Amino acid sequence: MKKILLVEDDTSLRENVEELLSLSGFRVIAASNGKLAIEMAKKELPDLVLCDIMMPEMDGYEVLQQLSSYEHTKYIPFIFISAKTERHEVRKGMNLGADDYLTKPFEEEELLSAIQARLGKAEDMKHVLGGVRKGQNGENDIRNLNELKNFFDDHGQLFNYKKDETIYTRGDHSNMVFLILKGAVKSCGLDEEGKELITSLYSEDDFLGFTSLTEHLPYQEYAIALEETELAGISKDRVRSILEGNKNVSLELMDVIAGDLVNIKKQLLQMAYSSVRKKTAQTLLLYSKAMNRGKEAPLKIARSDLAGVAGIATESLIRTLSDFKNEGLIAIENRNILVLDCEALERVH
Numbered sequence: 001m002k003k004i005l006l007v008e009d010d011t012s013l014r015e016n017v018e019e020l021l022s023l024s025g026f027r028v029i030a031a032s033n034g035k036l037a038i039e040m041a042k043k044e045l046p047d048l049v050l051c052d053i054m055m056p057e058m059d060g061y062e063v064l065q066q067l068s069s070y071e072h073t074k075y076i077p078f079i080f081i082s083a084k085t086e087r088h089e090v091r092k093g094m095n096l097g098a099d100d101y102l103t104k105p106f107e108e109e110e111l112l113s114a115i116q117a118r119l120g121k122a123e124d125m126k127h128v129l130g131g132v133r134k135g136q137n138g139e140n141d142i143r144n145l146n147e148l149k150n151f152f153d154d155h156g157q158l159f160n161y162k163k164d165e166t167i168y169t170r171g172d173h174s175n176m177v178f179l180i181l182k183g184a185v186k187s188c189g190l191d192e193e194g195k196e197l198i199t200s201l202y203s204e205d206d207f208l209g210f211t212s213l214t215e216h217l218p219y220q221e222y223a224i225a226l227e228e229t230e231l232a233g234i235s236k237d238r239v240r241s242i243l244e245g246n247k248n249v250s251l252e253l254m255d256v257i258a259g260d261l262v263n264i265k266k267q268l269l270q271m272a273y274s275s276v277r278k279k280t281a282q283t284l285l286l287y288s289k290a291m292n293r294g295k296e297a298p299l300k301i302a303r304s305d306l307a308g309v310a311g312i313a314t315e316s317l318i319r320t321l322s323d324f325k326n327e328g329l330i331a332i333e334n335r336n337i338l339v340l341d342c343e344a345l346e347r348v349h
Contacts (some may be wrong), residue, residue, distance in 0.1 A: 005046040034058025077118040156232030176342035183229025281348035298336035
């Protein structure tokens, strides 16, 4: 199903066009102004943009100019819809790189015909550019997982998040796969009572955001940066294309995903059967590995987050941390925790 970004500040017209496109078999994401449209286009990577010109905050011309400046959006077909009918206005839009220009009011068939024509040309261009790019960016030369990560680093779209900033939420469409270049991320779910459960921790050099590579299924969890984090993202379609042409990379990636499942099962068993001391010790080691990456540095982490991973009450965790401090296993500086003896924590039962 092709995805169209509709940018229109007139609520009534936006809703009417959205309904028409949905009934015609398109998936529609809508924005009420240009600034929001830029954010949605970079996140959702639509197949086509349908954009008004006169809008608050940012007009359609600036939307087109900005999208044309980003590597991942500059080839998206762009159609202006506007009440401006003067020749110089139409010419201005086309000179900026628009693929078509429809004047309001327009007929349904006129709109659908323009969209189908531009999508068809985009498919043809994709095949042409695909052949060129494969020769330039080395997709066919990727032979192992490290080279795939290097490809993300060299060709991925960069995203930066501050501590506690949400990367994606439950229900968002999973259009991209990410590689963590710097920082750490927690993946969380909510139980029936709305209590947060941390299901996974990801650190530098880990992949993030894998769901189905054959369907754009929504995320079932949400992800939050534990510290300042930088990600490199590549569309799932492009990742799938790489994996289809590189069997060894696919097998190595399957091993990584299988290892993640093993760790999740281990965490569930630990939450169900281990003692409070062992749960706390293992959680400290897990966070230390994810956030410190071998460096001796204090863990700047909320007690509630530690308790969420361990699967115990925050009060129980705090008491156990106090015991570990008295035993010389950790040091507590203000709200920060410094792991002093990893081997001793490994032996805790």
